Amino acid sequence: MGDLEVRPAAADDLPAIVAMLADDPLGAQRESPDDLTPYLTALERLNNDPHQHVVVAVREGRVVGTLQLTIVPGLARKGATRAIIEAVRVHADERGSGLGTHFLEWALDRARSEGCQLVQLTSDATRTDAHRFYERLGFEASHVGFKLRL
Amino acid sequence: MGDLEVRPAAADDLPAIVAMLADDPLGAQRESPDDLTPYLTALERLNNDPHQHVVVAVREGRVVGTLQLTIVPGLARKGATRAIIEAVRVHADERGSGLGTHFLEWALDRARSEGCQLVQLTSDATRTDAHRFYERLGFEASHVGFKLRL
Numbered sequence: 001m002g003d004l005e006v007r008p009a010a011a012d013d014l015p016a017i018v019a020m021l022a023d024d025p026l027g028a029q030r031e032s033p034d035d036l037t038p039y040l041t042a043l044e045r046l047n048n049d050p051h052q053h054v055v056v057a058v059r060e061g062r063v064v065g066t067l068q069l070t071i072v073p074g075l076a077r078k079g080a081t082r083a084i085i086e087a088v089r090v091h092a093d094e095r096g097s098g099l100g101t102h103f104l105e106w107a108l109d110r111a112r113s114e115g116c117q118l119v120q121l122t123s124d125a126t127r128t129d130a131h132r133f134y135e136r137l138g139f140e141a142s143h144v145g146f147k148l149r150l
Numbered sequence: 151m152g153d154l155e156v157r158p159a160a161a162d163d164l165p166a167i168v169a170m171l172a173d174d175p176l177g178a179q180r181e182s183p184d185d186l187t188p189y190l191t192a193l194e195r196l197n198n199d200p201h202q203h204v205v206v207a208v209r210e211g212r213v214v215g216t217l218q219l220t221i222v223p224g225l226a227r228k229g230a231t232r233a234i235i236e237a238v239r240v241h242a243d244e245r246g247s248g249l250g251t252h253f254l255e256w257a258l259d260r261a262r263s264e265g266c267q268l269v270q271l272t273s274d275a276t277r278t279d280a281h282r283f284y285e286r287l288g289f290e291a292s293h294v295g296f297k298l299r300l
Contacts, residue, residue, distance in 0.1 A: 009225075021226050030227045042229030049201065054225060072220050075159075075204060076171050076237040077180045079192030084234065087226040112300050119300060122272060122293035134296045143272035143295025146284045150262050150269060 004099065006106045008047065009054040009066065014039050016063035017056065020089035026124060053110065057090075057103045064091040065103045071114050083111035085121040088130075104137055154249065156256045158197065159204040159216065164189050166213035167206065170239035176274060177239075203260065207240075207253045214241040215253045221264050233261035235271040238280075254287055 009017060014036050022031035032038070046052045051072070057065030067088040073081045085107055090100045111119050122145030123130045131141060159167060164186050172181035182188070196202045201222070207215030217238040223231045235257055240250045261269050272295030273280045281291060 014225075017225060027226070032228050038229035039225050042223055042225050042231075045223045046225070049223070051199070051201070052223065066225075068224055070220075070222050072234070072236070073192055073195045073199070073202065074218055074236055075164075075167060075189050075192050075196070075216075076177070078182050079188035081192075084222070086222070086224055108298070108300065117300055118297060120272065120295065120297045122270065122295050125292055125294055131294055131296075137298070139296035139298045141294050142275055142297055144275055144281055144291050145270065145272050145293025145295040146281075146289035147268060147270045147292055148258070148287070148289045150258065150267055 003059060004102055005058045006055050006103065007058065009043060009056045011040055011043060013056050013063050013066075014043065017066045017089075020063075020066055020091055021087065023089075023092060026126075055106075057099065057106075059094070059099070064094045065089060065099060067103065067107060069107050069110060071111075071116065077117065080117040081115050082118040082120055083107075083114065083116040085119060088121070100133060101137065104134075108137075153209060154252055155208045156205050156253065157208065159193060159206045161190055161193060163206050163213050163216075164193065167216045167239075170213075170216055170241055171237065173239075173242060176276075205256075207249065207256075209244070209249070214244045215239060215249060217253065217257060219257050219260060221261075221266065227267065230267040231265050232268040232270055233257075233264065233266040235269060238271070250283060251287065254284075258287075 018031055018033045018039055021027045022033050046054050051070060053069040056063045068086045070084045072084055108119060168181055168183045168189055171177045172183050196204050201220060203219040206213045218236045220234045222234055258269060
């Protein structure tokens with residue numbers, strides 16, 4: 001894992017990012033890799049928000065992972081700040097290589113350095129491999145995640 | 151429900167808000183109603199962030215509910231913006247009155263008006279009454295919520 005670099009996502013990374021978002025049974029129905037316009041608009045908005053960190057993991061010059069870390073201050077737990085991780089993807093070629101673990105550990109370190117006391121994420125109930133992965137990292141499956149499409 | 155008002159939380163609301171956060175078996179261990187200092191610091195930070203909406207529900211001049219709505223842009227789902235709801239509390243005296251439903255519907259409307267396509271929240275696995283409440287509102291328990299304390 002020596003040369004794994006994690007850096008903010010740039011417009012040039014979007015083809016690789018969107019390809020990863022689309023590369024699974026859930027994502028394939030939701031994404032539009034042939035039209036990057038909506039992603040570019042969203043990335044500009046994200047990169048202008050100091051509480052948002054959309055990053056890529058790069059190995060040997062190739063984008064092999066992406067995730068979004070959002071810093072969320074709050075009142076509960078004596079005014080604790082939490083980090084929410086969304087849209088974690090690791091390229092299919094790199095799964096099982098330990099890259100996911102290093103990448104998530106980077107995110108936990110970043111959350112710590114931003115003063116977060118808690119990190120949280122939700123994972124689709126069908127992604128049982130992902131659940132084991134998060135539990136190995138120390139996450140507890142303590143909550144039920146509810147979603148509503150508007 | 152005629153006179154239910156929802157408005158941004160102010161420093162003067164903190165005693166009522168923190169009392170509600172502390173008024174359940176989980177919250178009682180986590181909060182410090184006798185020392186509001188950390189909450190005041192957090193509220194100032196929250197109220198300076200345009201993506202954060204900490205609100206109170208007020209009936210007949212009394213704070214009877216609180217929640218936090220966070221607007222989170224993202225790349226996934228063609229650059230969809232989502233709203234995350236945290237720290238929902240309704241005063242014990244008001245439960246079963248329909249106030250929770252009206253309050254959450256306010257939050258869904260607000261999320262819509264901020265351009266969100268998705269609303270999500272997590273609820274502790276032990277809060278089964280809350281789960282039924284969210285399902286009645288149209289939420290789907292599609293995800294597992296993971297948390298890690300740093």
